[in-house]
Amino acid sequence: DGEVFRYYADGEWRASASGKSVAIVNPTTRQTQYRVQACTQEEVNKVMESAKVAQKAWARTPLWKRAELLHKAAAILKEHKAPIAECLVKEIAKPAKDAVSEVVRSGDLVSYTAEEGVRILGEGKLLVSDSFPGNERNKYCLSSKIPLGVVLAIPPFNYPVNLAVSKIGPALIAGNALVLKPPTQGAVAALHMVHCFHLAGFPKGLINCVTGKGSEIGDFLTMHPGVNCISFTGGDTGIAISKKAGMVPLQMELGGKDACIVLEDADLDLVAANIVKGGFSYSGQRCTAVKVVLIMESIADAVVQKVNAKLAKLKVGPPEDDSDITPVVTESSANFIEGLVMDAKEKGATFCQEYRREGNLIWPLLLDHVRPDMRIAWEEPFGPVLPVIRINSAEEGIHHCNASNFGLQGCIFTRDINKAILISDAMETGTVQINSAPARGPDHFPFQGLKDSGIGSQGITNSINMMTKVKSTVINLP
Numbered sequence: 001d002g003e004v005f006r007y008y009a010d011g012e013w014r015a016s017a018s019g020k021s022v023a024i025v026n027p028t029t030r031q032t033q034y035r036v037q038a039c040t041q042e043e044v045n046k047v048m049e050s051a052k053v054a055q056k057a058w059a060r061t062p063l064w065k066r067a068e069l070l071h072k073a074a075a076i077l078k079e080h081k082a083p084i085a086e087c088l089v090k091e092i093a094k095p096a097k098d099a100v101s102e103v104v105r106s107g108d109l110v111s112y113t114a115e116e117g118v119r120i121l122g123e124g125k126l127l128v129s130d131s132f133p134g135n136e137r138n139k140y141c142l143s144s145k146i147p148l149g150v151v152l153a154i155p156p157f158n159y160p161v162n163l164a165v166s167k168i169g170p171a172l173i174a175g176n177a178l179v180l181k182p183p184t185q186g187a188v189a190a191l192h193m194v195h196c197f198h199l200a201g202f203p204k205g206l207i208n209c210v211t212g213k214g215s216e217i218g219d220f221l222t223m224h225p226g227v228n229c230i231s232f233t234g235g236d237t238g239i240a241i242s243k244k245a246g247m248v249p250l251q252m253e254l255g256g257k258d259a260c261i262v263l264e265d266a267d268l269d270l271v272a273a274n275i276v277k278g279g280f281s282y283s284g285q286r287c288t289a290v291k292v293v294l295i296m297e298s299i300a301d302a303v304v305q306k307v308n309a310k311l312a313k314l315k316v317g318p319p320e321d322d323s324d325i326t327p328v329v330t331e332s333s334a335n336f337i338e339g340l341v342m343d344a345k346e347k348g349a350t351f352c353q354e355y356r357r358e359g360n361l362i363w364p365l366l367l368d369h370v371r372p373d374m375r376i377a378w379e380e381p382f383g384p385v386l387p388v389i390r391i392n393s394a395e396e397g398i399h400h401c402n403a404s405n406f407g408l409q410g411c412i413f414t415r416d417i418n419k420a421i422l423i424s425d426a427m428e429t430g431t432v433q434i435n436s437a438p439a440r441g442p443d444h445f446p447f448q449g450l451k452d453s454g455i456g457s458q459g460i461t462n463s464i465n466m467m468t469k470v471k472s473t474v475i476n477l478p
């Protein structure tokens with residue numbers, strides 16, 4: 001019935017006093033794979049207290065020492081890539097190779113964060129007073145960046161390790177303490193990642209990981225007075241959190257409906273390859289996945305044909321076999337995807353493949369001739385199903401993209417760079433990729449969503465800055 005894993009608090013692995021656990025259901029077998037502790041609110045209170053104490057000492061730890069520990073954790077993380085990847089395979093059905101890449105990418109991210117941190121936090125600013133009218137040169141203002149305190153990190157199921165370290169690394173290098181609440185699916189991979197930080201020798205209480213039911217500790221954590229910053233990646237919950245949270249900086253990366261605008265002069269093979277990679281990798285369960293193709297009518301048939309040929313070659317099956325398309329994370333997610341597909345069918349979309357589902361496994365499906373009255377034109381399936389809308393002008397594509405309540409990324413395919421820049425400027429999204437599918441990485445690039453896709457900007461440098469405050473000391477001369 002699944003091994004029960006302990007939570008991590010004050011440098012120790014603990015069983016919850018609740019005596020209860022939360023089941024993690026393997027998306028492929030649909031059986032309980034693991035269990036994690038159902039932490040109580042009282043346990044959350046204790047974690048917050050120890051994090052607060054540990055943070056004070058950590059903030060006084062020299063920057064180079066903080067960086068050294070992060071480099072050590074990064075190396076240990078990479079050494080543990082196989083067992084962590086195995087958890088990702090079992091908990092979230094991530095294809096085996098991608099699961100290993102997620103851990104390696106995470107180690108690289110932590111190392112890069114340590115390097116970036118010593119550079120940007122090692123710099124301060126000096127201002128002199130006489131540049132402002134009426135002042136003599138008798139005031140010197142020294143400013144530098146100081147930590148916020150305790151950072152609450154809430155990553156999503158699709159990158160439980162990578163989107164945890166993208167919060168943990170910047171928080172720690174900047175001198176903050178960390179409370180991690182991993183997603184239920186992916187919690188064991190996250191606990192194993194935390195174990196790597198434990199082995200690196202970080203001080204007790206600095207990093208904590210609480211597990212449990214959102215209904216029991218979710219709001220309690222996000223509204224906790226001990227939290228000084230929230231970094232969240234996920235869905236609509238982020239909007240609810242931002243309404244309830246206190247006066248603390250928020251970093252939110254939420255959903256996306258990334259549009260792929262294809263113009264007549266595009267390299268059609270490049271387009272097809274990117275639609276398949278962008279729309280179907282990890283079965284479409286990426287916030288940056290291509291979620292709607294907006295293609296000029298004159299080239300649509302040719303591209304649809306090329307995409308279909310590639311989809312036919314994708315391997316569909318369990319993640320252990322390194323299949324390209326694996327079961328989606330939960331049964332309710334599969335049901336939601338099916339709902340969107342059926343709505344499009346009733347309203348007359350053309351199915352390029354037969355719709356097929358077994359349990360949580362949904363075969364890749366391209367839906368052609370999708371129209372704006374279909375839900376799938378606007379909603380995010382988070383699955384291996386992709387709508388194609390035929391357009392007659394670039395403006396039509398831009399209009400559809402901007403009519404979405406999301407604004408994460410988008411992409412344009414054309415050989416005309418001038419046109420591409422103009423379209424990019426017109427698209428209301430945080431990032432636009434020219435001639436490639438949307439993607440968050442490389443992980444030091446800025447990453448941000450507009451509208452319902454989030455607030456704040458991520459990427460290593462932006463996250464470090466976001467998890468600090470400016471502190472000034474003014475020297476007044478007689």
Ligand code: G3H
Nearest residue numbers: 158286287288439440441
């Ligand atoms: O799911 C949201 C992630 O931030 C997307 O990251 O572009 O590396 O897949 P990715």
